[in-house]
Amino acid sequence: MNAVLPPARFPTWRDQHYLLIDDTQGMRQLLRESLRGLGARYVDQASSGGEAIAMLAQTRYDVVLCDYHLGKGKNGQQVLEEAKFRELILPTTVWMMVSAEKTTEVVMGTAELHPDAYLLKPITEGVLLSRLHKVWNKKQVFRPIDHAYQQRDFLKAATLCDHQIEHNREHALNLLRMKADLLLKCGRQEEAKEVYERVLATKNFSWAVAGIAKIRLQNGEPEAARHMLTEVINGNRFFMEAYDHLAQAYQTMGQFEEAAAVLERAANLSPNSVVRQRSLGELCLKLGKMATAEKAFRKCLALGEHSVMKNADAYLGLARVCGIKNETEEAMALLTQVQREFSHEHIRLRSKITEGMVHHESGDYLRARKSGDELDSMLRLTPSRPPAAICLDMARLLLAVGVKEASVDLLTELARNNHDNTQLLAEIKQVFEKAKMAAEGNNIISQSCDEAADMMNRGVLLWKTGRLQEAVNWMRTTVKALPNNQRVLFNCAQIIINCIEKHGYDAALAEEARTALLHVEQLNPGQPRFASMMATLNEMAQIHRAMQNA
Template identity: 25%
Template structure:
């Protein structure tokens, strides 16, 4: 270690293990570092970083006392509290696949696996600190938000041959700055030129980003699909691909990509929230429920740990129960109640009484206690919708709609939509979902189970036209339900007035078949399905 570098470097060590902290102290002092601050909690680290500049932060990934290292770094990056000139290094004894993917995704300056020697630490710190010092002028402008000046500075840096050791990092930084400054055509040309010399993964991902921003979707998709099969770019590729699919409103495909990404790196809360929003749009109630549960699990002891997370699991469980078979309903309601209990234990001082009443009312409705459910809603405080969260309002709108109070439900949905337009934090997916809900609830008054029961009644009476109409409505709000898909397919087949060659009907038939063949049929359903397929074949 260069003595001058170590002497001028201000260090913050975040670790709550006494032995590990002692060894780190010994190692750093052996390398000549003297300006070192030690903290054992993430919150203490945040307070220090907010008031002082550090050149180097060495953080244990596995903090036990409060937020772990992952969420500390995630918070610092998300809030823009970590200066670009500060080097951030994770240390951990755990090197499992999930952890490594999580760390790689956050892109710290380095990751050092325990145990390590003083020599190991020397090599890593020397490399990282020299990089930061070499590009300090660029980072200074970036830290001030002066991106155009940072771009000029990095181009000047690249024009000096003696800086060649740091050209790869400088080139990567230049591409990011071109995109951040909105120079998308230049970024495209730049990344393509880099790839022509050497196909760096970062350059290929940057090129995909440039294609997307230039609305060159076909080019973006072709390249990103190739990157999705490579281990070093898979996670970033899934994110870009899902962003592209969301842009194209292919929400089913986007959800599939996001779910695959969450399996690779499960700790990213924002990705689980995207999965939650997409599953709402696609009426995938099971995935919505699972995403809500994962948010609670991975947000625990982090900046993302909030009372609403637990209530959202209960709400998602109720949504799922509304569409599930009766054999599953009791289990789902039990789980919903369990998360309400967890909320009360984790946040005993949280005053969300009205939200609990709404959840209880929906639970009562599912148990055919409509009058008791209405009585609970009557106890709600006077309308203070502007003060309630979006999720709380959404749940309230659903409760009123389920109990037949359509005008009240519609008023709340209007409030949600208007607030979405003003609140950029909600994002386009949530607004899309709200508008979709408004449209569906204005035309479909019955709940999912009521729709199915009503359609079956029409079918048994021989009223195939009304049966087909109501089954189509049921399939709109329950597109993953195997029983609904089979009933709808049977109604289409039996109705002689239905034009099987109509494009929309053919698409509906294809969607029904896809759901049925991806599910598990019981003996009765399998026999019905075979007969329906035979009839379809005869009329083809």
């Protein structure tokens, strides 16, 4: 085969690093020779997904050519998914899928991960190199941004986008999209919104509308987000990201049936998303739609076997479904499997909760009570509390089997630590109502929220009246009393930051604020305020170091 474009057109390619991922030696050899024709000197090869991930973790590749089917283990979609999730590739990395696979579900699933191209085999050398040349030139505008991105200095990377736009007007749209993503990463929502609006002033791009909708959803405007996302889907039914955000908007508004319908529609269009299938299963389980829940959980388990997105939720969800269907043997087998495959701190606790629910839902009340008693003992031995969703499940089981005191204590603590979370408070209320404790539950929720708000507001009042050191001391006390209250943790960090701004940099105080923020990130990852405040702390540390070295 002869290349359409001669090697002289690619003067910079000889020093780039290439990775060819294909389980067929002949295809790897063919691609290798095509690249050699361009003068490429550094061409590595991987014959499996696992080998490819190991090589990506060791070397920053400039160009990756990847097949979809890679034999046993990870497929090409899962390799790209993990490379992006673990940030093994940079903004300038060219990732091209080169595959004979053309079924809708595979192409759609891979397209959701945004490879730079999806080329169908058989492919000529000329077509391959022509497309590679086109993508390569397009992505070089991100080259100055790579270093800042590697350093996770997303604000600097966003600023560099502006510089590149000035000198590369033909790539302004791609740079603006990158800039908006970077601004969201560092918590600059309003600035990101301005970028999206700037784009929409020229043309109605789906990704820009969805970007504003996502910001509105994060800002507590689910109805506005719902309207915008519905318009996006009506205009482009294959814009899959919009379905996930739309389902989230419906859930925020308490419209769970509508959320499930949106996710089911999305799963039918693009069924190879582990996260979406898991979300669909969990929502349908909550709604009592067992057939759909079971189908989604089983699909999630199959897809997740070699995926970086694999987690315990689908195993536990499917075990619940099996319990409701009185298929106890399979449910217990799934619980054994989940404890064997996952080892994080809450897995035993979650397995025990699910075990009790399975016994209770299948009518074995003696075994359910035994699981509840064992869970009560585990709680007494565990000083820290698991995430809110696990606490709710725990309380549901404990109340169902008659362990009232422990469940009430758990729900009281949950309300105190989430006094401003209306959606979670509504769920706590439902747990009490199902246990025929509505009046008692309302009193507990009201009292718990008032106590938490009073403690937090006292610290804020001290802060606003200029008594910063007293405010810091009071917030420390409040954090000890409400260790999982995200609002309290954020306010504690903010007051500490203001104290540093006024009285000068203090490494111990900065570390205290950082610890509070990292705990918030552990409780509820991805909040814009977290990114913004961490960026502020990092800037303060950099300025302090610069002054010391001056």
